[in-house]
Amino acid sequence: MDYPSPPSSTSSYYAPSNASRSLKSVHSNDYMYNMDGMLSGGNGNKACATSMEKGRKFLRRILRFRQMDFEFALWQMINLFIAPHKVYRNFQYRKHTKNQFARDDPAFLVLLSLAFCVTSIGFGxxxxxxxxxxxxxxxxxxxxxxxxxxxxxxxIMWFLGNKYLVRHGKGDMDLEWGYAFDVHLNAFFPVLMILHCVQLVLINPLIAKDWFISVLIGNTFWLVALGYYVYITFLGYNNLPFVKKSVALLSPMLILVVIYIVSLATRWNITKGLLVFYERRV
Incomplete structure (x- = not known):
């Protein structure tokens, strides 16, 4: 069942239907944008704010809670579980309207930090x-x-992405550091919820035991969580029309499966290792 449309308070983030249709045609033969106003050509676009300017603007807003759209950030968090492509569709529209892919509203980061606080208390x-x-x-x-x-x-992803994934040519576009950070936050939220929230209720009664079923269930949580991280990261970079060979970002899936099988064969309980790490940390 589809999640309802975004809150009305965030309607300015969404393109009308004709704009949505134009976004579907961002890939041309040479992977260039064909949307009006998206590019004015070259890296020297004076209309684009520099990364430092965008960063300062973002940091200035981080304590201005009244200016944050928490309702829309919550909508994004829900859709990262049920329809992550909808979240990245919004990033495309932001580029079309605000000339940047990265979020300019820190509400998502604030809610993610709050979720960290709550789940950490639970772990405590x-x-x-x-x-x-x-x-x-x-x-x-x-x-x-x-x-x-x-x-x-x-x-790391910003550097490697610009070096190996970005298709250079006429009207070059660079991968924004802020967008790389947003992709990480998007991918990390399901990891947090699966490992720090859902798994949490099973740690003492089951996962922390010395049984094989404990290793199986605990490590399966890790496989699902990290697999989700890899997949949402892939979606984030695949969303950019100037990025090539983004399918390579799915290759860690194979490594995760191998580690999962080895951990079961050796009865290595990853969650118990996490608990030991947290105890030594504090």
Whole structure:
């Protein structure tokens, strides 16, 4: 069953039907845009704000909660589970209207950080940590796991993407760092919900035990979560009409399956390893 249309408060993010049809034809023979106003040619487009300007604008808005569209960010989070292509369709329209693929509203990042906080408290209770250790764990997962690691992965993907995936030619387009960061956040949200929320209720009664079924169920959670990460990352880059060979981003799926089989054969409980890591961290 399809999720209802985006909230009316976010209607400005969506293109009318004729614009939606034009977005479907972004791939021409040489992978150039054919949408009016999308390109004015060359990297020296003076109409485009620099990355630093976009970053400063984003950071200025991060504490202005009244200017954030949390309803639309929540709609995106829901659709990352049931219809992730709808989320990336909106990124295309943002480029068409605001001349950038990356989000200019930090509401998604704020909600993701809040989800990290809630699930970290849950992990603290499962691990029977003191309130001080729960607070330390919360700081770690939000500022290190979410923001710092996300920025590192985005930087790597931004560099490799521009070097190996972007199709260069007339009217060159570069992969935006902010978009690479958004793709990571999109892909990481299902991972967080699967491993830090759904799996959480099964850790003490089942997954943390020394049974084979514990290894099987726990490691299956990891396979599904990381598989979701790879797939949504692929969708994010495949969404860009100037990116070539994006199917290569699905290759980690094979590595995940091999690791999953090896972990079952050796009875390596990945979730128990995560709990030990969290305990040593705090």
């Amino acid at each position: 209770f499962v691990m029977k940590l003191t309130w001080f250790k729960i607070f330390k764990l919360l700081l770690w997962v939000v500022f290190v796991d979410c923001v710092a690691v996300g920025a590192l992965i985005a930087t």
